[in-house]
Amino acid sequence: MSPSFFVTAMLAVAALAAPLIPESCDISHAQMALPANQTALAQPSGAPSFVLLGVGVQNYTCSAAGTYASAGAVAQLFDISCLVQSPAFDNVQDIAFLKPLTRMGDHYFVTSPSGTGISPVWDFRAFGRFKGNANAMVLAAKVANLPSPAGPQNVDWLQLKSVSGELATQIYRTDTRSGQPPASCTPGSALISVKYTSKYWLFGSTVVPAGNT
Numbered sequence: 517m518s519p520s521f522f523v524t525a526m527l528a529v530a531a532l533a534a535p536l537i538p539e540s541c542d543i544s545h546a547q548m549a550l551p552a553n554q555t556a557l558a559q560p561s562g563a564p565s566f567v568l569l570g571v572g573v574q575n576y577t578c579s580a581a582g583t584y585a586s587a588g589a590v591a592q593l594f595d596i597s598c599l600v601q602s603p604a605f606d607n608v609q610d611i612a613f614l615k616p617l618t619r620m621g622d623h624y625f626v627t628s629p630s631g632t633g634i635s636p637v638w639d640f641r642a643f644g645r646f647k648g649n650a651n652a653m654v655l656a657a658k659v660a661n662l663p664s665p666a667g668p669q670n671v672d673w674l675q676l677k678s679v680s681g682e683l684a685t686q687i688y689r690t691d692t693r694s695g696q697p698p699a700s701c702t703p704g705s706a707l708i709s710v711k712y713t714s715k716y717w718l719f720g721s722t723v724v725p726a727g728n729t
């Protein structure tokens with residue numbers, strides 16, 4: 517048998533043993549870019565724990581005054597850690613052509629712990645390598661917002677902090693695309709959902725994949 521046969525055979529075995537697409541990529545040097553000179557959002561310290569693409573809708577109800585008021589959001593969260601170093605990263609929220617993106621979880625709103633209002637949740641408990649880990653979620657509260665530097669048609673960039681859960685201590689929403697309601701509405705009209713995408717950066721996670729506890 518030729519040496520090249522052995523190399524080919526060994527590569528085939530290696531390919532069987534290890535997945536060709538890694539489950540996640542090193543993001544220890546990933547830099548979250550905030551607009552120059554803005555002071556609304558504080559720069560996070562340290563490396564992110566997760567970098568996610570959110571694809572979903574922002575919901576609005578029509579107030580008696582005839583303007584739309586935020587009624588939360590619902591989105592699927594995709595792992596984009598393996599795109600951080602690639603040219604696709606900057607515009608991934610624009611490109612619906614999704615490379616090997618892994619669904620990590622969901623983003624949605626629940627009644628706030630105080631019982632009044634609603635709070636955002638990021639939840640990895642039903643998908644991927646954190647599936648079944650009861651701690652793989654975070655319920656958060658807004659700290660600050662920044663109008664999108666790409667224009668008022670996009671929902672604000674946000675800084676949030678954890679209220680409960682181990683998935684993150686800090687969360688940022690950046691690079692938002694769309695999601696704003698029309699300027700006015702007819703009082704009594706139904707809730708509307710406006711499509712949006714954004715990046716979500718989660719910092720300070722202490723969760724470990726299910727089975728590693």
Ligand SMILES: *[C@@H]1O[C@H](CO)[C@@H](O)[C@H](O)[C@H]1NC(C)=O
Binds near residue numbers: 552553
């Ligand atoms: C940021 O501020 C500096 C100093 O005031 C200024 O020279 C620079 O042009 C500003 N950059 C942007 C992007 O506004």
Ligand SMILES: *[C@@H]1O[C@H](CO)[C@@H](O)[C@H](O)[C@H]1NC(C)=O
Binds near residue numbers: 575587588590625
């Ligand atoms: C937002 O609207 C979607 C339908 O577009 C719905 O599935 C979801 O439950 C709504 N979420 C909230 C918080 O109202």
